[in-house]
Amino acid sequence: MPDITGDRLRGHLDTMVLSVLERGPAHGLAIIQRIESAGSGLLHMKEGSLYPALYRLEGQGLVSAEWERDSGGRPGPRRKLYKLTRKGKAQLGRGRAEWETFVATIGPIVGGAT
Amino acid sequence: MNPTLDEQLRVTVERCVRPIRATHRRKDRMREELYAHLLALYEQQREVHDNDEAATTAAREQFGDPRDIRDDLQASVPRLERLACVRLHPDNAQWRRKPDESAFRYDLRTMAAVTTLAMGAYFVLVAIGHYTQVGAHRPRAMTAYLVTASLATAVSPILFMLNTAKRESLRKMGQAPWAAAVSTGATIFATALMLIAAITICYIINWTANAPVVALGSPFLLVPLLLLTPVLVEWQGRDSLRAARRFELWERLSLE
Known part of the structure; x- marks a missing residue:
């Protein structure tokens, strides 16, 4: 299966980021x-x-960020920890619903079902 | 890591960040984060490749094309901030320090230019207000304060932009910490002069029948200034020598 890169990812990046941040700050x-x-x-x-x-x-207030307090002994510059906000959670819900609609609409066309 | 290779990573970051129109504070944050990420990528690649150079090249490749990242970063900056950070050309003769000019004279000359321009703009705004509806209704003292304070606030971006040009000019001459202090001082000084002028103009055009009320109330005019000054200082992101030196380290990198 070919890799998914570049522009094909860009359109979904925001929702993917919100989705992985749902698992916890990173x-x-x-x-x-x-x-x-x-x-x-x-x-x-x-x-x-x-x-x-x-x-x-x-x-947009969908994530919040703060500088990492404990670098765990890692040398070099500081990193920022990103966290999903309440507004971000709501947006993620909308993003998922949009994605499901998209797949339900486009999937059958691309899959040759029509 | 070899300093030359470290510089290559910094140059990659700088190619993404330097051309962006944003506050120094925002750009500093971008630099620190992107650099931390690139270093982490380098560490990852170092486990795969048997030499530093190959690891650096692979990390830069994995990071992406700086031109694309730069465009995306620029798009992430709020529109108002982009507008406020349009740079006046720092090589303009008016803002450049002449070879035999003393620091004091240079500062005085540029501050006078900034103040004159800002007061000119302010006077135009007041004149417009006076000869249109605002003047026709002879506003009371409180209205005079509000109008004057609003106008002073409206003119502040001009001060900000002009001082940015001056600071950039000084920075090019390798005088970053000095530029930070002068720029902030000049902004506060010019704004204070502008407010004194505003009070004087209020008297001259007799916006209120009770001039002493305006005189007693004039400290209120300082409220937007007091609110604005830390914002300007914070915005410039160079209010401390430490920040200025860190900024200078990045801006000295040659992108050729």
């Missing part, structure tokens, strides 16, 4: 790891593109 790298591991190795994103999405979601 910093950028952990968010990518959660997305990629959930994608059975088929999802490959350019990792820098995650941050504009996170800033956008933060600007």
Whole structure:
């Protein structure tokens, strides 16, 4: 099966980020790891593109962010921990409903059922 | 890690962040986060590759094209902030310090220019108010305060933009900490002068029948200034020498 990359991921990135943050707060790298591991190795994103999405979601109040207090002995610059807000949870619910409608509508067409 | 390779990672970050129109505070945050991410990617790649250089190249590849990231980052900045951070050209002769010019004279000259321009804009706004409906109704003292305070607030972005140009000019000359202090000082000084002018204008155009009331109430005019000053200082993100030095480390990187 071919990998899913680039523009095919971009349109769904916001909902995917909200979805993985539902499991608990995470910093950028952990968010990518959660997305990629959930994608059975088929999802490959350019990792820098995650941050504009996170800033956008933060600007909309869907996620909140705070600098990591304990680096666990890790050297180097600080990281930010992102957390789903109540507004983000509501948006995630809407995003999932939209996705289900999308799949229910487009799936049969692409699958050749019509 | 080899310092040259570390610089390559920083350059990748800087290519994403430097051209963005956003406050220094926001850009500092972007730099720190992107750099932390790139370093983590490098550590991951180091376990796969047998040398630092290959690991750095792979980390940069995995990170993505800085041009695409830059465009997406710019789009994530609120529109108002983008507008406020439009840079006036720092090489403009008016803002450049002349070779034989003393720091004091340079500061005085640019502050005078900033204040004159801001007061000019303020006077136009007051004149418009006076000769249109506001003036026709001879507002009472409280209205005069509110109008004056609103106008002072409206003019503040001009001060902000002009001081940004000046600061950028100083930064180019390698005087970042000095630029941070001067820029903040100049903003406060020019705004204070503008408010004194505002009170004087209130008297001159006789916006209130009871001038002493305006005089007693004038401290209220300082409220937007007091609210605005920390916002400006915070916005510039260079209110401390530490922040200025950190900023300078990034901005000194050559992207050629």
